[in-house]
Amino acid sequence: MTSLPTETTGKKLGLVIDLDTCVGCHACVVNCKEWNTGGYGAPLSDLDAYGADPVGSWLNRIHTFEVTPEDAPAQIVHFPKSCLHCDDAPCVTVCPTGASYKRGEDGIVLVDEDMCIGCGLCAWACPYGAREMDPVENVMKKCTLCVDRIYNDNLPEEDRVPACVRTCPAEARHFGDLGDPNSDVSKLVAERGGMDLMPEQGTKPVNKYLPPRPKTAAAVEPKETKTKKLDSKGFLGWLDKTLEKL
Amino acid sequence: MHPALSVIFFTVTSGAGFGFLAMIGLGVPLPESGIGAFVACLIAGGLAVAGLISSTFHLGHPERAWRAFSQWRSSWLSREGVLAVFTLLVFALYAFGWVFYGVRSSALGILLFLGSVATVFATAMIYAQLKTVPSWNNTLTPVCYLLFALASGVLLAGSFGFWKEVGSISIALVALVAVGAAWVCKLLWWNSVANDTLAARGSSPDTATGLGFIGKVRLLEKPHSGENYLTKEMVHQVGRKHANKLRMISLFLGAIIPLALCLIVLVTSAPNHLLALAFVSLLAGLFVERWLFFAEAKHAVSLYY
Numbered sequence: 001m002t003s004l005p006t007e008t009t010g011k012k013l014g015l016v017i018d019l020d021t022c023v024g025c026h027a028c029v030v031n032c033k034e035w036n037t038g039g040y041g042a043p044l045s046d047l048d049a050y051g052a053d054p055v056g057s058w059l060n061r062i063h064t065f066e067v068t069p070e071d072a073p074a075q076i077v078h079f080p081k082s083c084l085h086c087d088d089a090p091c092v093t094v095c096p097t098g099a100s101y102k103r104g105e106d107g108i109v110l111v112d113e114d115m116c117i118g119c120g121l122c123a124w125a126c127p128y129g130a131r132e133m134d135p136v137e138n139v140m141k142k143c144t145l146c147v148d149r150i151y152n153d154n155l156p157e158e159d160r161v162p163a164c165v166r167t168c169p170a171e172a173r174h175f176g177d178l179g180d181p182n183s184d185v186s187k188l189v190a191e192r193g194g195m196d197l198m199p200e201q202g203t204k205p206v207n208k209y210l211p212p213r214p215k216t217a218a219a220v221e222p223k224e225t226k227t228k229k230l231d232s233k234g235f236l237g238w239l240d241k242t243l244e245k246l
Numbered sequence: 247m248h249p250a251l252s253v254i255f256f257t258v259t260s261g262a263g264f265g266f267l268a269m270i271g272l273g274v275p276l277p278e279s280g281i282g283a284f285v286a287c288l289i290a291g292g293l294a295v296a297g298l299i300s301s302t303f304h305l306g307h308p309e310r311a312w313r314a315f316s317q318w319r320s321s322w323l324s325r326e327g328v329l330a331v332f333t334l335l336v337f338a339l340y341a342f343g344w345v346f347y348g349v350r351s352s353a354l355g356i357l358l359f360l361g362s363v364a365t366v367f368a369t370a371m372i373y374a375q376l377k378t379v380p381s382w383n384n385t386l387t388p389v390c391y392l393l394f395a396l397a398s399g400v401l402l403a404g405s406f407g408f409w410k411e412v413g414s415i416s417i418a419l420v421a422l423v424a425v426g427a428a429w430v431c432k433l434l435w436w437n438s439v440a441n442d443t444l445a446a447r448g449s450s451p452d453t454a455t456g457l458g459f460i461g462k463v464r465l466l467e468k469p470h471s472g473e474n475y476l477t478k479e480m481v482h483q484v485g486r487k488h489a490n491k492l493r494m495i496s497l498f499l500g501a502i503i504p505l506a507l508c509l510i511v512l513v514t515s516a517p518n519h520l521l522a523l524a525f526v527s528l529l530a531g532l533f534v535e536r537w538l539f540f541a542e543a544k545h546a547v548s549l550y551y
Contacts, residue, residue: 019457053473054472056474064466065463066463066464067464068462069460070461093321094321095320096316096317099313117313119314120304121323123479124479127454128550129550132476133306201449212460
């Protein structure tokens with residue numbers, strides 16, 4: 001059913017992404033593709049992967065933004081973006097087949113790829129660009145929150161988190177239950193002022209972003225470097241003066 | 247948005263087809279039975295069906311299209327499919343009685359009219375429901391779709407030469423008003439969407455990234471050096487380049503020529519069949535208008551690129 005779930009457990013699994021510590025290394029992007037190309041659903045394909053014009057489906061992408069305050073130098077912010085598993089997910093209700101659905105038990109938004117007709121309307125309904133049509137399988141791909149890892153008893157306990165979280169070398173990604181105010185992720189959001197992306201779209205995203213911490217003010221005026229006056233004599237002194245005159 | 251030809255063809259032709267079906271359902275005078283009735287049915291049903299078939303070319307898995315009938319409770323795309331098939335089934339019964347027995351059932355006719363109007367409305371709502379595209383998310387969007395469908399239907403029905411007047415008003419004048427009203431609505435829509443941008447709705451790279459509180463946000467580096475599904479599908483730029491010229495072309499083909507032809511039929515003794523030419527020109531104008539409807543639409547995801 002593409003109606004949003006009416007019965008929920010209150011559990012809202014999601015990610016908290018720290019924009020202060022993300023170094024933009026793309027390890028989460030690569031590990032996401034690596035895990036998910038062999039995990040849930042069809043492989044994540046690429047076309048012309050080694051050619052001049054490669055395209056492919058990815059569930060997580062990192063943008064890099066430049067932010068310029070009025071009174072300070074510009075700063076760079078690396079910005080990972082994947083499905084936000086919205087409470088009011090517009091991608092779910094537009095689906096004509098019931099392939100796109102939100103789980104009542106943990107809030108994960110998934111696509112049943114065998115039911116997907118590849119109409120693309122869910123991708124149009126998402127303001128965040130979280131869904132991409134697979135160029136080979138022609139079905140809609142999206143972040144599954146590694147549903148095949150997080151409940152997988154065959155994996156060691158420390159691996160039962162989404163691949164992107166497991167791999168992040170800067171620990172900029174956190175996974176947990178954002179519906180529980182006492183969870184680590186909820187505390188982190190409260191402490192750091194975690195924010196919603198495009199709240200004006202009314203999607204009520206579950207994933208939160210932690211804003212970059214304020215920068216220490218840079219030394220405003222760079223010290224002027226004085227050039228030592230040359231006081232050479234002899235041939236070099238003559239050369240200096242002559243060249244000066246030219 | 248990427249203007250996919252299959253979807254442009256779908257919205258224009260099925261709009262015209264269901265517009266004509268609505269007129270048939272109203273019981274307007276048309277050939278009484280036999281070949282004439284068959285031709286009318288073929289044109290109306292043919293346009294509607296051709297549009298629907300074209301829409302399946304847009305799908306990644308057309309063979310699963312039947313699944314789209316299941317989610318009518320929540321999805322406008324599903325509702326559109328259900329309503330289209332329902333209306334065409336009603337029409338099949340209606341056409342059978344009309345072509346073979348010369349009977350045009352008014353009960354089936356009312357269902358046909360309501361079904362046709364609802365189908366076009368649902369088509370428009372597929373786009374009008376999307377908050378991510380402010381220009382589509384406009385109350386005038388379904389009004390434009392409905393008025394263009396009805397104008398197409400009036401021109402087609404009138405061109406058979408049987409439907410001469412409504413009350414004492416000449417059919418050419420009715421067609422003139424129908425085409426005129428549709429374009430007035432479209433001009434109002436163009437005017438409305440010019441100011442109803444993502445920025446006007448409070449969305450910008452600042453809100454998209456949440457970083458606006460620090461300063462001005464600008465994309466420094468895209469996630470990948472090449473294009474991707476999102477940039478191809480939703481950050482389409484090429485079609486916008488000649489937007490003003492294309493608007494003029496769509497107005498010339500879709501409004502000026504059809505209105506002039508209606509006027510000629512109205513004031514001279516030219517036959518009503520001339521309205522068929524007006525219909526063809528309107529359809530050509532609508533293909534350009536629909537191209538712009540997609541190409542000019544800006545999607546929220548463009549704020550990340």
